[in-house]
Amino acid sequence: xxxxxxxxxxxxxxxxxxxxxxxxxxxxDDLIMPLFVCPGTGVVNPxxxxxxxxxxxxxxxxxxxxxxxxxxxxxxxxxxxxxxKDEHGLVACEHNGIVQQAVRALKKALPDLYVIADVCNCEYxxxxxxxxxxxxxxxxxxxxxxxxxxxxxxxxxxxxMVAPSDMMDGRVGVIxxxxxxxxxxxxxxxxxxxxxxxxxxxxFREAAESAPKFxxxxxxxxxxxxxxxxxxxxxxxxxxxxxxxxVKPALSYLDVIQRVKTTFNIPIAAYNVSGEYSMVKAAAxxxxxxxxxxxxxxxxxxxxxxxxxxxxxxxxxxxxxx
Ligand code: PBG
Numbered sequence: 001x002x003x004x005x006x007x008x009x010x011x012x013x014x015x016x017x018x019x020x021x022x023x024x025x026x027x028x029d030d031l032i033m034p035l036f037v038c039p040g041t042g043v044v045n046p047x048x049x050x051x052x053x054x055x056x057x058x059x060x061x062x063x064x065x066x067x068x069x070x071x072x073x074x075x076x077x078x079x080x081x082x083x084x085k086d087e088h089g090l091v092a093c094e095h096n097g098i099v100q101q102a103v104r105a106l107k108k109a110l111p112d113l114y115v116i117a118d119v120c121n122c123e124y125x126x127x128x129x130x131x132x133x134x135x136x137x138x139x140x141x142x143x144x145x146x147x148x149x150x151x152x153x154x155x156x157x158x159x160x161m162v163a164p165s166d167m168m169d170g171r172v173g174v175i176x177x178x179x180x181x182x183x184x185x186x187x188x189x190x191x192x193x194x195x196x197x198x199x200x201x202x203x204f205r206e207a208a209e210s211a212p213k214f215x216x217x218x219x220x221x222x223x224x225x226x227x228x229x230x231x232x233x234x235x236x237x238x239x240x241x242x243x244x245x246x247v248k249p250a251l252s253y254l255d256v257i258q259r260v261k262t263t264f265n266i267p268i269a270a271y272n273v274s275g276e277y278s279m280v281k282a283a284a285x286x287x288x289x290x291x292x293x294x295x296x297x298x299x300x301x302x303x304x305x306x307x308x309x310x311x312x313x314x315x316x317x318x319x320x321x322x
Pocket of ligand 1: 118120166200203274
């Protein structure tokens with residue numbers, strides 16, 4: 001029955017009515033806050049391209065997490081800026097590695113905070129690529145061995161979940177096998193499954209000091225033009241034992257999130273990345289947009305597309321309103 005019998009505006013007339021029929025509700029349970037940990041004590045080093053975010057030394061990270069936990073953030077995703085880097089990123093596997101220290105301190109101070117560690121080599125290699133370089137390109141099969149070592153090392157410090165973001169083939173399987181061998185069969189893997197070679201990571205690379213020193217990441221991260229390939233990536237990661245699959249970035253890839261949602265039956269995470277965050281902050285700083293409304297709209301759209309989990313630097317702002 002069409003107009004005038006059907007009038008879709010009928011259900012939009014009051015806030016209560018709109019609340020009653022709202023299809024997508026963002027909650028604090030959906031959110032993960034990314035954080036950057038660096039060496040030293042008392043260090044709070046603001047990241048200029050990501051207002052509101054800083055590189056934090058372990059002690060300051062603990063304080064920041066105490067604050068975040070107090071306002072309703074239940075899960076954080078850690079990235080490390082190490083004291084020294086090496087050719088293969090092996091500093092990321094050390095008992096006294098920067099993220100290892102952070103995990104120990106956080107699990108001690110805030111045992112209920114859910115601590116996830118990004119697993120990748122780009123922050124730890126001198127060349128800034130996500131793995132071991134052989135003949136000018138990242139060598140897949142050597143790299144996945146270091147990623148497995150990194151994962152086991154983080155598990156041994158008590159991390160709650162690992163999130164490999166390197167985009168090597170077969171890494172989820174190798175990490176799963178290594179974790180199981182060491183008895184961590186209950187430690188979940190959130191795989192960055194469909195991770196695109198994106199310009200939206202720019203501010204992050206300043207934050208994590210992880211920009212590649214030569215070339216780019218196009219031989220391992222996905223071509224932004226491809227959607228079908230994302231489904232193949234996700235299928236393989238599920239087969240290899242991923243517990244949660246991720247699409248990254250989020251906003252330019254809402255179609256991919258939706259396709260993953262309708263094709264598979266597995267929790268989906270979306271990463272609302274640094275460049276997406278910085279665009280909003282820059283426009284807000286200029287008074288061009290209503291930041292609060294825009295952030296809510298962005299995060300709601302990511303959930304509406306099918307994401308169960310949203311990783312976002314906006315988490316610390318929006319959580320206060322949820
Ligand atoms: C590491 C990694 C990156 C991001 C998360 N993990 C950067 C990259 O691939 O260069 C980006 C996150 C963001 O932009 O917020 N591989």
